[in-house]
Amino acid sequence: MAKAPMSDLPKILREHESQILDQWLRLLTQNVRTGRGRITERELQDQCRDFLAELRDAIEGGNLDDIRTGSFDRLRDMLGHISRSRAAQGFTPSETAIFVFSLKQPVFEMMKSETASAESWAFGMLLDQLGLYSMEEFLKRREEVILRQQQEIAELSTPVVKLWNGILALPLIGTLDSSRTQVVMENLLQSIVQEGAEIAIIDITGVPTVDTLVAQHLLKTVAAARLMGADCIISGIRPQIAQTMVHLGVELNVASKASLADAFALALHQTGRRVTRISSNDAKTSGISRGSAPGGLTGQANIGS
Amino acid sequence: METNSGDVLVISGSDDVVRVRQAVRAKAIEIGLSLVDQTKIVTAASEVARNTLDHGGGGTATLLTVQNGNRQGLRLIFEDQGRGIADLDRALTDGYTTGKGLGLGLGGAKRLSNEFSIQSTPGKGTRVVIARWK
Numbered sequence: 001m002a003k004a005p006m007s008d009l010p011k012i013l014r015e016h017e018s019q020i021l022d023q024w025l026r027l028l029t030q031n032v033r034t035g036r037g038r039i040t041e042r043e044l045q046d047q048c049r050d051f052l053a054e055l056r057d058a059i060e061g062g063n064l065d066d067i068r069t070g071s072f073d074r075l076r077d078m079l080g081h082i083s084r085s086r087a088a089q090g091f092t093p094s095e096t097a098i099f100v101f102s103l104k105q106p107v108f109e110m111m112k113s114e115t116a117s118a119e120s121w122a123f124g125m126l127l128d129q130l131g132l133y134s135m136e137e138f139l140k141r142r143e144e145v146i147l148r149q150q151q152e153i154a155e156l157s158t159p160v161v162k163l164w165n166g167i168l169a170l171p172l173i174g175t176l177d178s179s180r181t182q183v184v185m186e187n188l189l190q191s192i193v194q195e196g197a198e199i200a201i202i203d204i205t206g207v208p209t210v211d212t213l214v215a216q217h218l219l220k221t222v223a224a225a226r227l228m229g230a231d232c233i234i235s236g237i238r239p240q241i242a243q244t245m246v247h248l249g250v251e252l253n254v255a256s257k258a259s260l261a262d263a264f265a266l267a268l269h270q271t272g273r274r275v276t277r278i279s280s281n282d283a284k285t286s287g288i289s290r291g292s293a294p295g296g297l298t299g300q301a302n303i304g305s
Numbered sequence: 306m307e308t309n310s311g312d313v314l315v316i317s318g319s320d321d322v323v324r325v326r327q328a329v330r331a332k333a334i335e336i337g338l339s340l341v342d343q344t345k346i347v348t349a350a351s352e353v354a355r356n357t358l359d360h361g362g363g364g365t366a367t368l369l370t371v372q373n374g375n376r377q378g379l380r381l382i383f384e385d386q387g388r389g390i391a392d393l394d395r396a397l398t399d400g401y402t403t404g405k406g407l408g409l410g411l412g413g414a415k416r417l418s419n420e421f422s423i424q425s426t427p428g429k430g431t432r433v434v435i436a437r438w439k
């Protein structure tokens with residue numbers, strides 16, 4: 001594109017800087033909520049001023065066609081930074097894109113009087129490119145956040161806890177999609193080996209829906225645990241889930257108990273242990289007799305190790 | 306019988322199956338289904354939605370609240386333009402699967418619903434409608 005006639009824009013941006021800034025800011029503050037953990041009006045002002053200055057520098061040489069070229073490096077950096085921080089601060093996509101797009105009107109108004117329409121067309125296209133770039137950076141940041149959260153959820157929410165020597169528990173919480181189930185299974189099998197566990201209790205109190213896919217994951221986990229030498233007990237099957245499983249026709253073919261406490265009692269029994277209540281005086285001094293698990297498990301229960 | 310226009314959800318990934326379950330659960334609570342009925346319709350929806358995704362190559366779920374006299378209910382329509390099912394009886398048989406599943410989903414969804422209908426044309430697609438009444 002011809003470069004000579006483009007030289008008016010930097011001049012317009014320079015000469016009408018304060019008018020353009022004023023109007024741009026007015027448009028922005030109508031559409032973007034400031035404060036409350038977000039940017040302040042002051043910061044928004046600074047961003048507008050700096051952006052306008054960088055924009056002027058970028059188009060000084062007459063290039064309005066392609067924002068991927070070198071003269072736009074600094075402007076892109078800056079816009080990328082602004083857009084990503086919008087994502088982090090919980091702005092909507094519209095609130096983010098409006099930053100660039102609302103600059104159109106104030107600049108166009110200054111142009112009308114001074115330049116030909118070819119230039120306003122080119123400037124419009126330029127802002128469209130910048131707006132798209134802004135959205136890409138905004139989304140990139142959002143995707144990073146989502147990915148990180150997914151990984152955190154997958155790892156954090158699948159702890160294997162040791163209840164007693166040889167007895168492990170795996171409290172499952174949330175949706176068992178395939179990637180998470182993989183992590184769950186690996187964690188459990190590894191712990192079974194590490195602890196030389198005989199029994200693993202899988203508690204599904206926190207699993208909202210047990211459909212055929214979840215059932216299949218559970219069956220696979222049970223089968224794999226068996227190969228490692230551990231028996232599984234499934235606990236926390238709520239009444240409505242039990243009914244649903246019957247209608248589905250799913251059979252887990254493992255011992256199951258209503259609560260984790262019952263499953264633990266069964267596990268102790270199966271490993272040749274018994275929980276007995278110690279005399280009530282001793283229990284009082286130990287301070288943890290109340291709220292004890294069914295079966296009279298207390299702080300100093302006589303459980304052989 | 307009155308019917309509203311309904312919400313349409315796209316099913317194109319396993320996240321969408323989760324979203325369908327959540328939307329169905331929310332609607333079921335809204336019309337006051339009991340906990341057992343909620344769980345049944347959510348589980349049935351999960352099965353059919355996953356079939357739409359896995360066997361039908363993706364599609365849509367439409368959620369409708371329906372009124373019949375003073376009975377309220379939830380009707381769900383699952384549609385895909387996938388390969389379709391040649392033998393419906395066989396597909397509904399427990400243990401029959403062309404994939405790696407348990408083969409219990411379709412029959413289970415039928416048993417968990419008050420209404421169940423399926424139409425399928427090989428090469429054209431599949432439409433499953435389920436409903437649960439209060």
Ligand SMILES: Nc1ncnc2c1ncn2[C@@H]1O[C@H](COP(=O)(O)OP(=O)(O)OP(=O)(O)O)[C@@H](O)[C@H]1O
Binds near residue numbers: 361397404409
């Ligand atoms: N929307 C569909 N499009 C094409 N084929 C389907 C569709 N839904 C079901 N089928 C066919 O019917 C069979 C039985 O479905 P069903 O849901 O009972 O079992 P599954 O999906 O294979 O396993 P799962 O027990 O995990 O649900 C499927 O294996 C598939 O061949």
Ligand SMILES: [Mg+2]
Binds near residue numbers: 355356406
């Ligand atoms: Mg299925």
